[in-house]
Amino acid sequence: MPVSISATTLTKDFSSVRALNSITTSIEKGEIRGLLGPNGSGKSTFMKILMGLIKPDYGHVSVEGFDPSRDPVQVRQLVGYVPETPRLYDFLTGIEYLDFVADLYGLAPQVKKERIDEFLTAFELKGQGNDLLAGYSQGMRQKVALSTALIHKPKVLILDEALNGLDPRSAKIVKDTLVKLSSDGVTILFSTHVLEIAQAICQRVTILDKGNIIAEGTMDGLRAMAGGSTASATNLENIFLSLTGSSDVKAVVEELTAH
Ligand SMILES: Nc1ncnc2c1ncn2[C@@H]1O[C@H](COP(=O)(O)OP(=O)(O)OP(=O)(O)O)[C@@H](O)[C@H]1O
Numbered sequence: 001m002p003v004s005i006s007a008t009t010l011t012k013d014f015s016s017v018r019a020l021n022s023i024t025t026s027i028e029k030g031e032i033r034g035l036l037g038p039n040g041s042g043k044s045t046f047m048k049i050l051m052g053l054i055k056p057d058y059g060h061v062s063v064e065g066f067d068p069s070r071d072p073v074q075v076r077q078l079v080g081y082v083p084e085t086p087r088l089y090d091f092l093t094g095i096e097y098l099d100f101v102a103d104l105y106g107l108a109p110q111v112k113k114e115r116i117d118e119f120l121t122a123f124e125l126k127g128q129g130n131d132l133l134a135g136y137s138q139g140m141r142q143k144v145a146l147s148t149a150l151i152h153k154p155k156v157l158i159l160d161e162a163l164n165g166l167d168p169r170s171a172k173i174v175k176d177t178l179v180k181l182s183s184d185g186v187t188i189l190f191s192t193h194v195l196e197i198a199q200a201i202c203q204r205v206t207i208l209d210k211g212n213i214i215a216e217g218t219m220d221g222l223r224a225m226a227g228g229s230t231a232s233a234t235n236l237e238n239i240f241l242s243l244t245g246s247s248d249v250k251a252v253v254e255e256l257t258a259h
């Protein structure tokens with residue numbers, strides 16, 4: 001399969017902290033890749049580098065053949081991004097905000113109208129489209145942020161903790177949307193610090209710990225590896241334990257894994 005995203009010996013320091021320590025990975029077109037790791041492991045930093053929002057100190061990334069630090073405009077045309085804490089304009093309604101973002105991408109009026117309607121319907125926000133964003137719940141804001149990331153039909157989606165604040169039903173709608181996009185060839189990089197969420201959504205996962213990739217592969221493969229008796233197997237097992245979802249995500253995980 002052709003490669004969509006690649007990173008080679010990617011390194012980023014923030015004063016005394018090494019956020020990414022020479023990571024190398026590649027993600028195929030159409031893959032849903034989980035980026036899994038505890039707080040501060042470097043997930044958001046990796047995503048921001050892919051978006052061209054911060055520059056690496058060393059190493060290289062490529063997104064659909066472009067270097068985001070050299071061609072940020074091309075990359076942003078190709079990629080949809082939901083940051084960890086999306087900032088929306090509180091004084092606009094949901095529809096006005098989506099309309100505004102669609103204009104930034106230069107979408108034709110009819111296309112814009114159709115897509116806004118499609119997302120409001122898919123994410124069950126149709127009744128609230130004319131309400132001010134200031135009154136939206138965290139989950140509703142998250143769904144608007146996802147809609148803006150999708151509105152220009154990107155080839156790549158970068159989602160930083162995209163299920164935050166979503167109730168189980170909404171999480172399932174997002175999962176189904178991602179699976180459909182992936183089957184249409186869209187590459188998805190999806191960060192989470194909950195193992196079960198990565199397992200329910202992603203085909204392969206990359207596990208980061210203190211800026212290092214400590215494991216990569218399918219969840220089944222990694223679980224088999226963690227079952228071994230070597231020091232690295234024990235380390236992986238401990239990481240799994242630290243990433244296991246607490247009771248607050250149980251209902252979401254159950255909904256995501258229901259058939
Ligand atoms: N702008 C910044 N200035 C200084 N340090 C930073 C900055 N951004 C990130 N860091 C540091 O880099 C490391 C990696 O942070 P990053 O936000 O990438 O982690 P993360 O895996 O996304 O964590 P979380 O699960 O909490 O979102 C952390 O030690 C963090 O404190």
Ligand SMILES: [Mg+2]
Pocket residue numbers: 043044045084160
């Ligand atoms: Mg983060």
